Amino acid sequence: xxxxxxxxxxxxxxxxxxxxxxxxxxxxxxxxxxxxxxxxxxxxxxxxxxxxxxxxxxxxxxxxxxxxxxxxxxxxxxxxxxxxxxxxxxxxxxxxxxxxxxxxxxxxxxxxxxxxxxxxxxxxxxxxxxxxxxxxxxxxxxxxxxxxxxxxxxxxxxxxxxxxxxxxxxxxxxxxxxxxxxxxxxxxxxxxxxxxxxxxxxxxxxxxxxxxxxxxxx
Amino acid sequence: xxxxxxxxxxxxxxxxxxxxxxxxxxxxxxxxxxxxxxxxxxxxxxxxxxxxxxxxxxxxxxxxxxxxxxxxxxxxxxxxxxxxxxxxxxxxxxxxxxxxxxxxxxxxxxxxxxxxxxxxxxxxxxxxxxxxxxxxxxxxxxxxx
Numbered sequence: 001x002x003x004x005x006x007x008x009x010x011x012x013x014x015x016x017x018x019x020x021x022x023x024x025x026x027x028x029x030x031x032x033x034x035x036x037x038x039x040x041x042x043x044x045x046x047x048x049x050x051x052x053x054x055x056x057x058x059x060x061x062x063x064x065x066x067x068x069x070x071x072x073x074x075x076x077x078x079x080x081x082x083x084x085x086x087x088x089x090x091x092x093x094x095x096x097x098x099x100x101x102x103x104x105x106x107x108x109x110x111x112x113x114x115x116x117x118x119x120x121x122x123x124x125x126x127x128x129x130x131x132x133x134x135x136x137x138x139x140x141x142x143x144x145x146x147x148x149x150x151x152x153x154x155x156x157x158x159x160x161x162x163x164x165x166x167x168x169x170x171x172x173x174x175x176x177x178x179x180x181x182x183x184x185x186x187x188x189x190x191x192x193x194x195x196x197x198x199x200x201x202x203x204x205x206x207x208x209x210x211x212x213x214x215x216x217x218x
Numbered sequence: 219x220x221x222x223x224x225x226x227x228x229x230x231x232x233x234x235x236x237x238x239x240x241x242x243x244x245x246x247x248x249x250x251x252x253x254x255x256x257x258x259x260x261x262x263x264x265x266x267x268x269x270x271x272x273x274x275x276x277x278x279x280x281x282x283x284x285x286x287x288x289x290x291x292x293x294x295x296x297x298x299x300x301x302x303x304x305x306x307x308x309x310x311x312x313x314x315x316x317x318x319x320x321x322x323x324x325x326x327x328x329x330x331x332x333x334x335x336x337x338x339x340x341x342x343x344x345x346x347x348x349x350x351x352x353x354x355x356x357x358x359x360x361x362x363x
Contacts (some may be wrong), residue, residue, distance in 0.1 A: 003230065007280060009237055018245045022253045186254065 030197060031140045031204060036181055043177040044190060045093050048170050051121050053083055058215035059208060062093045064178055064188040068100035068139040072187045073127045078201055082208055086197035089212055093125075094176040097186045100134070103143035104171050105162070111170060112161035121151050137163055221340065229361035233276060236353040240272035242348040248352045252268060256331065261305045265343050269270070270296025272350065285361045288354045299347035305340045 037044055044062055063079065065072045083090050083156075098104040106126065113122035125147050126133065133143035145155060161167070189196055191207040192214075233268020248264055250256045258266065272294055306314045330340050 003234075003283075004281065007237075007277070010234075011241070014238070014241050014245060018249060022247060025249075026251050129248065 005111065013131075026198070030195060033182060033195045035194070036077070037190060037195070040177075040180050043180045043192070044193060046095075046173060046177070048173070050094045050114060051091055052094070052120060053087050053089065054132055054160060056089035057089055058218075059086070059090045059211040060093060060192055061090060061208065062095060062190040064095045064097040064174075064181075064183045064186055065098050066097050066103050066186040067110065067123065067126050068103040068130065068134045068137065068159065069096070069186045070130065071139075073130050075122070075187050075201075076127050078204070082205065086208075086212065090208065096171055097178045097183055098171065098175070099186060100137060100139050102139040102141065104143055106133070106139050107171055108167050109144055109148075109163040111167040112158040112164075113148065113151075116153055116157070116162050117169065118151050122148055122153070125151060225360050226283065226285075229285060230280065230362060232353045232357035233283075233287060234280060234359070236350045237273065237276040237280065239346055239350050239353070240269060240276060243269050243343070244273050246342070250331070257338040261301060261308075261315065262339070262343075265298050265301050265305070267349075268294045268301065269343075269346070278300040285358070288358045288361075290294055292354055294349070295347055295350045299344070302340060304348050306344050309340050 006207055045060070061079065061082070063075075071099060079092060083092055088093060096104075096107045098107050100120075110126070113119055118136075126144060127148040133140060135143075148155070178184075178188075181188075189204055189207070191204075192211045194207060194211075196203040196207055240267065244266075247258075247262070251258050272291055275291050275294070276287060279291070304313070
């Protein structure tokens with residue numbers, strides 16, 4: 001074998017090993033993830049989890065969300081579109097994954113707003129103004145209050161409610177469930193228990209469509 | 219001059235092996251970071267800065283074979299080796315953690331991956347840089363014989 005052939009063969013072999021390894025690893029990961037969900041059904045949806053949409057909708061999107069995560073903000077309108085396009089078919093279950101340092105306090109504020117029946121408007125208001133209260137990806141709970149004005153919330157009550165032990169427990173449970181299901185980035189979606197094959201808008205839409213078709217055939 | 223040809227052939231093979239090692243290390247680092255999703259600590263980034271260019275510098279020196287590539291590749295390999303040895307010292311505990319310049323994000327003294335109970339990423343980095351330096355040095359002496 002001459003030198004050039006040797007070099008090209010070696011380069012191709014190494015690159016091929018890398019690509020095949022990456023493909024095998026990701027498929028294995030996905031299988032493990034689906035299995036994890038199957039064996040930990042109760043970790044996916046809790047009684048305390050906020051939901052949006054018809055309670056008996058056949059397709060359930062579980063979203064692990066961090067209010068300070070930019071990609072979660074970018075995905076939120078898309079998720080709303082999916083819900084709007086299939087009003088009686090799709091339901092959204094919200095799980096918190098406050099991975100940003102200090103984000104758990106913002107989740108506590110959201111849960112305090114939930115006690116006044118304003119979780120979703122509060123979440124939308126905070127996602128829209130994320131850059132203002134999370135400068136340089138550092139969530140600062142003191143900065144969120146001005147952005148919640150105009151929603152008709154009793155802020156004084158919220159400042160007390162957000163320290164309620166049941167809210168702390170709820171956040172701890174969501175974090176523990178995220179760990180059980182190996183959610184280590186946000187947003188993470190499970191559609192009827194299945195994770196996205198790879199991350200992206202199209203993959204989420206395809207997964208929802210697939211679940212809708214399966215629901216129709218039943 | 220068949221003897222010169224022979225020694226330059228050996229030197230070529232040694233540089234080629236160094237390239238293979240650098241490429242395996244580069245792809246391995248990319249696999250750990252991009253495929254398996256481990257966040258590289260700061261020291262890992264500095265070692266990557268030394269390792270990744272070796273793939274291209276050494277390859278460029280192979281066709282046509284230019285023994286001076288050893289001169290150009292060695293500084294990268296030596297700096298990478300020093301960084302790897304320093305991190306290894308951190309991991310083993312020879313250097314107290316308070317001296318580490320990298321405590322935000324992933325601490326460099328923490329091992330994210332351990333295989334067979336003793337193989338970890340800093341160890342692999344030390345081994346890779348050491349072998350590349352050894353190969354380049356022997357290529358240098360074979361070539362000048």
